[in-house]
Amino acid sequence: MHIRTLRAEGTSENDLRRAVRVGEVERIRQGWYGLPGDTSDEVRALRVGGRLTCVSLLRMHGVWLMPDTRLHVAVSVARSRLCSPADRASGLGSSTDRPSVVTHWQPRLLNPLEPTEMFDDAAACLAICLPRDHAIVAFDSLLNSKLLSPERLRAALAGLPDSHEWMLNLVDAGCGSGLETLARLNLRRRHIRVRSQVHIPPVGWIDLLIGDRLVLELDSRAHHTDSAAYERDRSRDLALIERGYLVIRVTYRSVMQDWPAIERAILTVVRRKEHRWQPVHRAAGFATAP
Incomplete structure (x- = not known):
């Protein structure tokens, strides 16, 4: 705390010197004081x-x-x-x-x-x-x-x-985690259309949607220790597949350390145009627009 703040709260110079002398307060730097060991x-x-x-x-x-x-x-x-x-x-x-x-x-x-x-x-x-x-x-x-x-x-x-205002062109307030941001930026460099936090009834919110139907879900570092979350996400994946979506689920480690492998898998799907609804999907009633 700054000495001016301490004085405003009623601490006198004598009180402060005594507190420092007996070890109740530590002088951090000129004009600044704190608790010992902080x-x-x-x-x-x-x-x-x-x-x-x-x-x-x-x-x-x-x-x-x-x-x-x-x-x-x-x-x-x-x-x-x-x-x-x-x-x-x-x-x-x-x-x-x-x-x-x-x-x-x-x-x-x-x-x-x-x-x-x-x-x-x-x-x-x-x-x-x-x-x-x-x-x-x-x-x-x-x-x-x-x-x-x-x-x-x-x-x-x-x-x-x-000025760095230009950086706002790359910002997406919908991204729920840094993993989503990193994936979105990497895909954007590949000129791949991707949207963050898309709602797909009745499944709920997904992390990223590539094109019309390729879902990219990103698991946090703590995810693998939460068995309930693990089971819930696999159920969501099955529900998405039933509705005509493709699902790629990746971990924190893979995004941070092995993104090229993820990108190769996504590009393979995109080059085959499987990230888009096709006539066969529309005929089956799957081609919705979240």
Whole structure:
């Protein structure tokens, strides 16, 4: 907590000095105090000499992000004045800095009494910090979870030194997970028509629909440990097949580590035009338009 906030709440200088002396409070950095042993990312960012931002801040809010263990810190002072997130007696970049620290330069920190950067600015930071697809994964999640509105995201991206509003053309707020976003972006590069979160009565919502009838379902990391979900999804797959759909179900691992194999299977179906309703399907009464 910042000393100005503590003073506003009635803490005197003598009270603060006594609390530090007896170990009830720890001085994190000049003007900042916290509980002893607090190793939260906010405290570590303050110890560096800045504010928590970018990936590190959005992760705290439950945004779907690609794996990134680095500590992202917004700073407005020279790197030579920055400290290790683990030990303010050591300079940034010391052997104790695990994981590594990414610093994002800001001419002025706009949240002086808070341990985090402004949320919208932290979201915009993703556009210049991460690979394009990784940033789109996060933007889809931000909009899907309603942590940001499209208007606020557009304004944040427009406010960057080099405007990144063009990225909104790739965003789909309907995507329910980063896996859906990654699959959608990969298929889009192949000029394959795909829609996110399509409702097919009476089965329910599916992850991605390619063309008219090829369903791509993406299982999360935790999915294989949930036997009830496993059984429920297989029942859904059977119901979709009964209604004329083709179903490809893939895992988190396969999307993240073996996407080419998934893409080859999808392209094989698309080249045979089996992702489209054919006359035989219409004759059987299957050709519906979800």
